[in-house]
Amino acid sequence: MKILKLEMKKIIMFPMLWIFFVLCLAFNVLILSDSFYESYGNYVSDIAKETGVTIDDHFYNALLQINDMNNPNYAYLLEEAGDITDVFDNYNIAYVGEAYIKAMKIEGSQPAQMLREKYSLMQERIDKKGDTNESLTLFFGGQTYNNYWYGLSRLINVLLLEGILLSSLMVLLALGYEDMNKTDLTVFSTKIGRKINSKKLLAGIIIGVGGFFILVLLTLIPYLLLNGYPHIWHSSISSGFNYISDSIAGARPFATWQSFTVLTYMLASIGVSVLLLICFMLMSYCIGLLIRNSYIGFLVLIILNGLIVLVQTCIPLTNVIHYVFYLTPVYLYLLNSYWFTDGVSIIWSYFELRGAVGSLLILSAFCLLAGRYFKSKNLT
Amino acid sequence: MLTVNHVTKNYGKFTALEDITLEFNKGVYGLLAPNGAGKTTLIKMLTTLLFPTKGDILYNGDDIIALDEDYRDIIGYLPQDFGYYKNYSPKQFLNYLGTLKGIEKSVLDKKTEALLSLVSLSDVANKKMRKFSGGMIQRVGIAQAMLNDPEILILDEPTAGLDPKERVRFRNLISSLSQNRIVILSTHIVSDIETIANKVIMFKDHQLLCNDMPKNICKYLEGKVFETSEISKIEKPHLVLTQRQEDDKTYTRFTSEEKPAGHIKEVVPNLEDVFLYIYKDEE
Amino acid sequence: MRIILNEMKKIWNIKIILLIIFSSLVVYNMFMSFNINYFFSNHPEQECYVFAMEMTKKYGKRIEQKEFDQFIKEKKLLLNQEFIQSIANESILTDNGIYTFDDMYLFFNAEGNRHIQLEKLNGDEEKLQLMSDSKCRIYGKEYDYIGFKFQTIMHIENDYLNAEKYIDYDISSQDTGPKSITRLQEIKDTKQYKNISINETRIINRIQPYFFFGSIVIMLGVIILISPLITTDNLRNMSLLQYTSKKGRKLLSHQLIACLISTFILVTLKVLIFGGIFSTLGTQVFWNNAFNAFYNHSYSTFDFTYGQWILMQVGLLYLLAFVLTFIVFVISKMSKNYITLILKGIPIFTVFVFICMRIFDKPFFMKNPLYRFTQIVGIELIVTLLLIALGIVGYVALYKKNGVMDIH
Structure with missing residues (x-):
């Protein structure tokens, strides 16, 4: 435990990490100032205080009682709330799968079959959502799409990237610390010896995840408060006002495998983000053990992930292996906007959980192998 | 002649060396003091790496800082913490440093060969230095310090990490090199300079204690x-x-x-x- | 010179070269190759591009009214024949009175309201769907995009006819600054809208992204190549030997020169490679053509040809690479270890991505964000030169500090 604390101290006391952390925060402030701050969204949030977020008779009554007819936002909300219908009622999501199969030209292949099966499973969830009127929640009304996709989702994207960079560098720092200070021979000849690397990894994970949480708190809390989220927490993330849109299947409901509120969706995303961070840290650990030079190690980490993306494009879409790549950490990051949703062209449900857990297991195995290699390596 | 004129070096409130006055002529000078006494500080001032807070250092009457490259052209320096490129061979490394020392290529190649022979590294002239022992690295260090045939040779803890045989070899080498040049040897290993130093300089409490022949000090x-x-x-x-x-x-x-x-x-x-x-x- | 060569040998080590190659391959395949592989894919952008090429080959750099009328007449004749052949296979259209492109356009676009279309078909939704599918085929690969060809020729004809009107519209727009108004007036007076040029949608959708990501690849390469030089020396404590040699602390300037030469070599190699790939597309046909063609609605801030525009961007690339070299050099000197170097390098790279986004967003055109904000002609170059000045100032400050600082 003491060794772990000492290793954590080494990371925490590295000044440049703090400077980088502050720069990330400054960058996030820039994003925040540019993020979607729309008076209508905030108005809706204020209204939700009185009406609640579930669009039912109580909601309509409460809305009518407010009677803020001088405010154009009120009139607009009245109209939208009146027009909204349950998007999951009699909704058949199979066409999305078909659209992708057609666009990717994979008809008759195994991935096409798996895609159909996935959407068949999703249909069951859709039907359930329809039964419970899950989409009849307010979120931010007509501002939902912009607020969510150009606001919260984008912010989570940025936070995830910053977290990945910081935490990977923390692990590389921890591993390269002895080399930097020329204490490697001394340290590795002590009682704990080369096993100290596992402590370094653990220290990196603790600090990395902790740092990520702090970054998330310092960034998200102001954003959420400024944009009226506290009053619409309990809206469903699959509100009828939210949707996914792409050039292949067009605009469609934001269908998730589980029922999430805005709050629980955000928390779940953060949870998966933490798993993803650990994946990248394990990757950095393997590379750091194999390559003593942390500069080269970092570049190899970046290029390796780039190569994963590159190699995937060379595998035909009719091959299941092509889709396995979507479960790698780099693709989990790239597709973070689709976590817990139908996952577009990915042929498995819960791809984010499968990918994160699977990657964790595989990378842990790699770490063990790398550790074994380092154990028997001559140190000069 | 190299003169240290009432030189003081402060780091904020801490005084590393105070009012040091010394004169160096041809011969071997041993800087003898425990660790932290200021030997390396003085040496780094002699090699223009540090600048005195007070006083000046003159070579033949001229300030060494003002002399700039004319002064550095006549010094050879082996630092205590000797850095090198692991993927270079001794030949490549000496070539690199020889170029920095302004030695012509045609002359440099011959000098490199001769120096590697002098320090008994001819056999490994083209081997990567990552495979060298500590003693071999140190010998490369001595060779690079001699590249420009310096008038002032400054060696900081040169025998650290050497075995007894190498230490004796080193002493003999220094003795042979000390003809017609100033050799300043900083060490806390008494036996290194007992037999070869013409004068021993000792510091105490960051000030000059003595500057005399060993027999007089004894x-x-x-x-x-x-x-x-x-x-x-x-x-x-x-x-x-x-x-x-x-x-x-x-x-x-x-x-x-x-x-x-x-x-x-x-x-x-x-x-x-x-x-x-x-x-x-x-x- | 030997010192510079020795420093360059340290810079160009095999591991770093391999990393640069791999990173370039990754970025090229992920972001740039698409623009090459699908250069001729977008429609009707492709149709406009082809017509522009045809006009250039036939009429040179400008097309006068008579020549244009002739061109349109010939083109329409050919396209009509092609259309008639194509539509003969689409009985659902011919059965419902659509025989020419004008008929089809009128039905689907001019009266685009679905209610009206259904009315004409007596509410037969199925028939409407079949007709829509047929129309899609007419616009598609099956019939060699004849629909898009016709549509494009119509738009080009309209653009030529109304070129001055569109310029007047821009002049009277509230968003147009006073200098832009002057420039637009100049374009109108000199009838530059009669120029034949590469179409702007091709530039926006393919060429500009290629340039932008090309700049990213180059910046990335510069950072990877240059940044470890001084940091490695710092780690190895080489300064004790380097600064006590005859060259002494002046070595820093030689190291900088070595970095600048290395950057020049790297940029040149990448420009040759990526430029070579780009040249296979054959856009050189527009090389001597000026911009501001009637079918484009963004205008250059001063007169230059397509070839000059490409070269100016290449020049900007070099300059930005040199700026980055200065900055990375200073950062490398201030970094005692690689992790610090990387942590400093990431924000710098991010900033440069943003700078490239602004500069390579239709540079030297009125739509460039820097120009729109400042209304200064050549602002892209001015910003780059200011950055160079900043880099030089940073280096000079470092050099001066290095000359008097204690080396421990």
């Missing part, structure tokens, strides 16, 4: 150094210096103002005795 403890195998029986105040084993007995060397009673033998003081006596408080 006279400081003349008549005050004794040896016995029964140190526990000595009652008079004394300072234990060193011990040695012989015939199953432990013989202890010590200093005392007066010869104590008992089975005591007076011995000739050496430089190590003086070193231990002078720096007895610095623990």
Whole structure:
């Protein structure tokens, strides 16, 4: 435990990490100032205080009682709330799968079959959502799409990237610390010896995840408060006002495998983000053990992930292996906007959980192998 | 002639060296002091890496900072913490440094060969230095310091990490190189300079203590150094210096103002005795 | 010179070269190759591009009214024949009175309201769907995009006819600054809208992204190549030997020169490689053509040809690479270890991505964000030169500090 604390101290006391952390925060402030701050969204949030977020008779009554007819936002909300219908009622999501199969030209292949099966499973969830009127929640009304996709989702994207960079560098720092200070021979000849690397990894994970949480708190809390989220927490993330849109299947409901509120969706995303961070840290650990030079190690980490993306494009879409790549950490990051949703062209449900857990297991195995290699390596 | 003129070096409130005045002519000078006494600070000022807070350092009457590359052209320096490129061979490394020292390519190739031969590294001239032992690396260091045939050769802890054989070889090498040049050798290993230094410079409390020939320095403890195998029986105040084993007995060397009673033998003081006596408080 | 060469040998080590190659391959395949592989894919952008090429080959750099009328007449004749052949296979259209492109356009676009279309078909939704599918085929690969060809020729004809009107519209727009108004007036007076040029949608959708990501690849390469030089020396404590040699602390300037030369070599190699790939597309046909063609609605801030525009961007690339070299050099000197170097390098790279986004967003055109904000002609170059000045100032400050600082 003491060794772990000492290793954590080494990371925490590295000044440049703090400077980088502050720069990330400054960058996030820039994003925040540019993020979607729309008076209508905030108005809706204020209204939700009185009406609640579930669009039912109580909601309509409460809305009518407010009677803020001088405010154009009120009139607009009245109209939208009146027009909204349950998007999951009699909704058949199979066409999305078909659209992708057609666009990717994979008809008759195994991935096409798996895609159909996935959407068949999703249909069951859709039907359930329809039964419970899950989409009849307010979120931010007509501002939902912009607020969510150009606001919260984008912010989570940025936070995830910053977290990945910081935490990977923390692990590389921890591993390269002895080399930097020329204490490697001394340290590795002590009682704990080369096993100290596992402590370094653990220290990196603790600090990395902790740092990520702090970054998330310092960034998200102001954003959420400024944009009226506290009053619409309990809206469903699959509100009828939210949707996914792409050039292949067009605009469609934001269908998730589980029922999430805005709050629980955000928390779940953060949870998966933490798993993803650990994946990248394990990757950095393997590379750091194999390559003593942390500069080269970092570049190899970046290029390796780039190569994963590159190699995937060379595998035909009719091959299941092509889709396995979507479960790698780099693709989990790239597709973070689709976590817990139908996952577009990915042929498995819960791809984010499968990918994160699977990657964790595989990378842990790699770490063990790398550790074994380092154990028997001559140190000069 | 290299002159250090009332040089002081401060780091904020901390004084590393205070009012040092020295003169160097041809010969070997040993800077002898414990760690942290200011040897490396002085050496780095002599090599223009550090700048004196007060005073100046002159070469033949001219300030070495003002002389700039004309001064650096005539110095050779082997640092205490010797850095090198692991993926370079000694030949490549000497070529790189020789170029920085402004040596013509045609001359440099020959010099590199000769120096590698001098330090007995001709066989490994093209091998990557990552595979070298500490002693071999040190010899490369000496070779690079000699590339420009310097008039002033400055060596900081050059025998650190060398085995006895290499240490003796090194001493012989320095002796041979010291003809017609100033050699400044910084060390805390007394035996390194006892036999080869013309003058020994010692510091205490960041000030110059002495700058004299070894035999004169040893006279400081003349008549005050004794040896016995029964140190526990000595009652008079004394300072234990060193011990040695012989015939199953432990013989202890010590200093005392007066010869104590008992089975005591007076011995000739050496430089190590003086070193231990002078720096007895610095623990 | 030997010192510079020795420093360059340290810079160009095999591991770093391999990393640069791999990173370039990754970025090229992920972001740039798409623009090459699908250069001729977008429609009707492709149709406009082809017509522009045809006009250039036939009429040179400008097309006068008579020549244009002739061109349109010939083109329409050919396209009509092609259309008639194509539509003969689409009985659902011919059965419902659609025989020419104008008929089809009128039905689907001019009266685009679905209610009206259904009315004409007596509410037969199925028939409407079949007709829509047929129309899609007419616009598609099956019939060699004849629909898009016709549509494009119509738009081009309309653009030529109304070129001055569109310029007047821009002049009277509230968003147009006073200098832009002057420039637009100049374009109108000199009838530059009669120029034949590469179409702007091709530039926006393919060429500009290629340039932008090309700049990213180059910046990335510069950072990877240059940044470890001084940091490695710092780690190895080489300064003790380097600064006590005859060259002494002046070595820093030689190291900088070595870095600048290395950057120049790297940029040149990448420009040759990526430029070579780009040249296979054959856009050189527009090389001597000026911009501001009637079918484009963004205008250059001063007169230059397509070839000059490409070269100016290449020039900007070099300059930005040199700026980055200065900055990375200073950062490398201030970094005692690689992790610090990387942590400093990431924000710098991010900033440069943003700078490249602004500069390579239709540079030297009125739509460039820097120009729109400042209304200064050549602002892209001015910003780059200011950055160079900043880099030089940073280096000079470092050099001066290095000359008097204690080396431990």
